Amino acid sequence: MLMSQAGRPARLHYMANNFRVLTPGDHVVCAVSGEKVPLDHLRYWSVARQEGYASAEIAVKAELKG
Numbered sequence: 001m002l003m004s005q006a007g008r009p010a011r012l013h014y015m016a017n018n019f020r021v022l023t024p025g026d027h028v029v030c031a032v033s034g035e036k037v038p039l040d041h042l043r044y045w046s047v048a049r050q051e052g053y054a055s056a057e058i059a060v061k062a063e064l065k066g
Contacts, residue, residue: 009036012052014045030054032062 010025019042027036031051044059045052053059 010039012045014047014050014052016047019045028052030058032058 005024005026008025010021010028011023012019012028013022021039025039027038028042029035030037030053031046031049033054035054037052037054042052044054044056046059046062049062051062053062
């Protein structure tokens, strides 16, 4: 039986230029804003903190906050 991943958050391993899906899903939750980010729109993340971000502005704020 195929299970739909729609509406389920994915668990990812973030790498320097890509990410690997550890648990299937269709989105991640932005670590700062809580916004759902579809995997096909995910462009910003922190390898060190292993968290994804909804936008470049949010990623910069998270980096500066440390």
